[in-house]
Amino acid sequence: AQTVTQSQPEMSVQEAETVTLSCTYDTSESDYYLFWYKQPPSRQMILVIRQEAYKQQNATENRFSVNFQKAAKSFSLKISDSQLGDAAMYFCAYRSSWMNNAGNMLTFGGGTRLMVKP
Amino acid sequence: DVKVTQSSRYLVKRTGEKVFLECVQDMDHENMFWYRQDPGLGLRLIYFSYDVKMKEKGDIPEGYSVSREKKERFSLILESASTNQTSMYLCASSFLGILEQYFGPGTRLTVT
Numbered sequence: 001a002q003t004v005t006q007s008q009p010e011m012s013v014q015e016a017e018t019v020t021l022s023c024t025y026d027t028s029e030s031d032y033y034l035f036w037y038k039q040p041p042s043r044q045m046i047l048v049i050r051q052e053a054y055k056q057q058n059a060t061e062n063r064f065s066v067n068f069q070k071a072a073k074s075f076s077l078k079i080s081d082s083q084l085g086d087a088a089m090y091f092c093a094y095r096s097s098w099m100n101n102a103g104n105m106l107t108f109g110g111g112t113r114l115m116v117k118p
Numbered sequence: 119d120v121k122v123t124q125s126s127r128y129l130v131k132r133t134g135e136k137v138f139l140e141c142v143q144d145m146d147h148e149n150m151f152w153y154r155q156d157p158g159l160g161l162r163l164i165y166f167s168y169d170v171k172m173k174e175k176g177d178i179p180e181g182y183s184v185s186r187e188k189k190e191r192f193s194l195i196l197e198s199a200s201t202n203q204t205s206m207y208l209c210a211s212s213f214l215g216i217l218e219q220y221f222g223p224g225t226r227l228t229v230t
Contacts, residue, residue: 009158033217045208045221091160095217104149104168104212105176106219108160 002027002094006109013082014117020067021077021112023092031097034068034075035106039089048090051075053097079114087116121145122222124209130228137196139225141209148214150192152176152184155206155224167192168214199229 003026013019025034036048051059051068059066063083067076079086092109125140141150149168153161153176163176165184173184181203185193192211196203206226210219 004160006160035217037221043206043224045210047218050217093161104151104166104214105163106161108153108162110158110160 002029002032002096002107004092004094004107004109006090006092006112008112009110010113010115012115012117013079013086015082015084017082018078018080019082019114021079021090021092021114023075023077023109025073025075025092025094025109027073027094029096033095033097034066035093035095036064036066036075036077037091037093037108038086039091039111040085041088045091049077082116084116084118087114089113122209122211122220124207124222124225126225127223128226128228130230131196131199132230133200135196135199135229137199137227137229139194139196139207139209139227141192141194141211141222142190143192143209143211143220144190145211145213145220146189147211147220148189149212149219150186151210151212151219152182152192152194153208153210154178155208161208164194199227201229203227204229 034051039045063080093106122143151166152164167173167186183195209222212219
């Protein structure tokens with residue numbers, strides 16, 4: 001079974017600064033997907049960014065980028081120019097590449113609470 | 119915009135009660151999911167459904183059952199609520215074969 005670990009329960013960053021959230025995972029599969037989800041205080045979870053394991057290039061979405069190290073099974077999220085609206089719980093998640101029912105399942109890490117200081 | 123709604127934001131129930139949590143999505147998604155969210159544990163999958171009347175167990179199905187009689191609606195049932203089922207429950211949905219899951223706002227359930 002896959003496991004996802006987020007070792008930082010809480011992080012804080014000054015507004016306009018850069019912060020990196022860590023995520024490691026364990027899997028025996030060679031092809032899979034990784035995600036970062038954001039859960040603001042209002043609780044509706046939204047997808048921030050995703051990475052396909054077969055792609056060597058790191059995914060980027062505006063101020064959000066990832067550092068995907070497949071050999072190390074590491075998938076960190078970098079937030080540049082942090083804004084007050086970035087304050088939220090962030091969850092790292094893993095999904096198998098299998099296109100069957102089991103492949104629909106996401107495995108989540110424990111989450112990191114990010115605080116942004118004005 | 120995809121909309122996933124849950125019947126209640128907050129719910130307080132007594133031990134032994136039967137509890138129904140309902141989720142509705144308006145995007146004709148095949149897949150629907152129920153997760154439980156606890157501090158430090160992240161989200162854990164309870165059950166998911168890939169079609170009407172079809173279901174698969176997730177990581178923690180014990181003490182829960184589900185029902186999907188219509189494509190847009192997925193219910194989570196606690197047959198006899200216990201205090202260790204006090205938690206945040208999140209529903210999600212997605213198209214078959216599409217990676218992104220869309221989440222509802224969550225139901226904070228307290229069992230006393």
